[in-house]
Amino acid sequence: MNIYLPIAEQPINAFIxxxxxxxxxxxxxxxxxxxxxxxxxxxxxxxxxxxxxVASVANQLVAPSVSGVLSHWKSGNxxxxxxxxxxxxxxxxSSIGVLIFNILNAIxxxxxxxxxxYVIFLAIIGSLMFIESxxxxxxxxxxxxxxxxxxxxxxxxxxxxxxxxxKSKLYISIILPLIIGVIVGILAALMxxxxxxxxxxxMIYLLGMPTSLVIGTSLFQIIFVAANTTILQASQNQxxxxxxxxxxxxGSVIGVQIGSKFSNLMKGEHLRLFLSFIILLxxxxxxxxxxxxxxxxxxxxxxx
Amino acid sequence: xxxxIKNILLIIIIALNSFTVFAKDNLVTDLSESTVEIxxxxxxxxxxxFGAYDGQKNDDIIVxxxxxxxxxxxxxxxxxxxxxxxxxxxxxSNVPKYYYIASxxxxxxxxxxxxxxxxxxxxxxxxxxxxxxxxxxxDKKWYEALKRNMKKKQFWKIEENSIKLNKNTLFRKxxxxxxxxxxxxxxxxxxxxxxxxxxxxxxxxxKIDKTGISANIYNVAQNFSAIYGIIAVIVALFFGWFTNxxxxxx
Numbered sequence: 001m002n003i004y005l006p007i008a009e010q011p012i013n014a015f016i017x018x019x020x021x022x023x024x025x026x027x028x029x030x031x032x033x034x035x036x037x038x039x040x041x042x043x044x045x046x047x048x049x050x051x052x053x054v055a056s057v058a059n060q061l062v063a064p065s066v067s068g069v070l071s072h073w074k075s076g077n078x079x080x081x082x083x084x085x086x087x088x089x090x091x092x093x094s095s096i097g098v099l100i101f102n103i104l105n106a107i108x109x110x111x112x113x114x115x116x117x118y119v120i121f122l123a124i125i126g127s128l129m130f131i132e133s134x135x136x137x138x139x140x141x142x143x144x145x146x147x148x149x150x151x152x153x154x155x156x157x158x159x160x161x162x163x164x165x166x167k168s169k170l171y172i173s174i175i176l177p178l179i180i181g182v183i184v185g186i187l188a189a190l191m192x193x194x195x196x197x198x199x200x201x202x203m204i205y206l207l208g209m210p211t212s213l214v215i216g217t218s219l220f221q222i223i224f225v226a227a228n229t230t231i232l233q234a235s236q237n238q239x240x241x242x243x244x245x246x247x248x249x250x251g252s253v254i255g256v257q258i259g260s261k262f263s264n265l266m267k268g269e270h271l272r273l274f275l276s277f278i279i280l281l282x283x284x285x286x287x288x289x290x291x292x293x294x295x296x297x298x299x300x301x302x303x304x
Numbered sequence: 305x306x307x308x309i310k311n312i313l314l315i316i317i318i319a320l321n322s323f324t325v326f327a328k329d330n331l332v333t334d335l336s337e338s339t340v341e342i343x344x345x346x347x348x349x350x351x352x353x354f355g356a357y358d359g360q361k362n363d364d365i366i367v368x369x370x371x372x373x374x375x376x377x378x379x380x381x382x383x384x385x386x387x388x389x390x391x392x393x394x395x396x397s398n399v400p401k402y403y404y405i406a407s408x409x410x411x412x413x414x415x416x417x418x419x420x421x422x423x424x425x426x427x428x429x430x431x432x433x434x435x436x437x438x439x440x441x442x443d444k445k446w447y448e449a450l451k452r453n454m455k456k457k458q459f460w461k462i463e464e465n466s467i468k469l470n471k472n473t474l475f476r477k478x479x480x481x482x483x484x485x486x487x488x489x490x491x492x493x494x495x496x497x498x499x500x501x502x503x504x505x506x507x508x509x510x511k512i513d514k515t516g517i518s519a520n521i522y523n524v525a526q527n528f529s530a531i532y533g534i535i536a537v538i539v540a541l542f543f544g545w546f547t548n549x550x551x552x553x554x
Contacts, residue, residue, distance in 0.1 A: 004346045006521040011347050011483050059536050066544025112389050227537040234533030238525050242536045253547040290387045297381045298449030
């Protein structure tokens, strides 16, 4: 069934988009990471202009994040104080991100920068995930168990403005979570992603937060970052396609719930290995589009 | 049902035409629809143009449909650092966003060059402007690129030999508008040629408009963009909460 997207100004097959949202949602639910970094490139492959894809995926991101926070909140796994500091940084970051977005749009290089950022990120995440899960599989076969890194005191703990985070049992400077928030905010605005793959390791290894609190707290901050990005993109660039976002989010929220129910069916490392292949494949397709000679070196676009 | 209405209309036109056979205007045409509404399930539209003319053997009919004019940016990509990136752009203004030409035989055979130029019966005679220099002096490859891409997207289209003439009195032509057609007033010009000379012409308008939810969404997004953003967030918040609410019960 074709549905006309009012902002992208083109018809799209609603069932296919719903299905993509659903599949990405299932992966999100099973692995426990956001799917923005897969949804945006897939929408670009479907012919949605990249600025609209980024802004609409950021819009849909609000839904699975709320849904996730509610479940984590029930189990007491959200550090709201830490989350608030992260989100202050995130809101600043996403505002900076939208500003960069506008500048790139004005000089006509937005599409290229979005695609290039994706190539870099997908390559990094994909290969890291591949190596990590591959190692784990080898190690479990050999029967060796590894210990996770313990957090160590370093120069980061000497920063000023120290605050006590009771929930996380931490006494650290608020500067670091603020900076992490800003970086994640910029990424959300430019790429339409929640940045879970950056914020989660940063919270564990740099801030030293307990692993149980990390996902809930990062989802809490992502709600506000995604909401801020959506409102800024909508009001400054009119790039948020609410119909596209709605179809994607219905698919993904259902997928996430199903995925999280079945997350114990498959071994985490096997799932991650599989996901790393998908990520590398999507990245490879993006880079291929950038390096192969275009059918026509000239292209046209309707402008105001 | 629609075919029936079309046939009845055709009969009425023929009847009208036979009454007005001595009138100055010997060309009568009509469209099956004068408005096209782009709704949320829009996937292009077919409009039937039909008409009657007081013709002789070897008379010709040309139909020209032109849409709103607007700005089109042409980007040129070059390979830099191994990547194809946009290195140069030219903005053309006053470009017809839709231009369609149909005829019963090759236009070059129907009339002469000056008439083609005057009536814009090809894609080479638009009065375009660009942001660099005068369009006439610009490197031809830019205009060729514009033309090629407009044709590829079906915004500019020419179909010679596509109008069927019937007994020198009737003709019909289906105008197919693509799904990505832009909104606005479209001008349909029907030209009747005899031995290369224009002997009569008719004009009709088609209004292409967005309607329904799709149009409302677009208008809110353009005119109340901050409110639109807030609504988009609230909708997403609601669905996030709602699925959590539902799945907690399962």
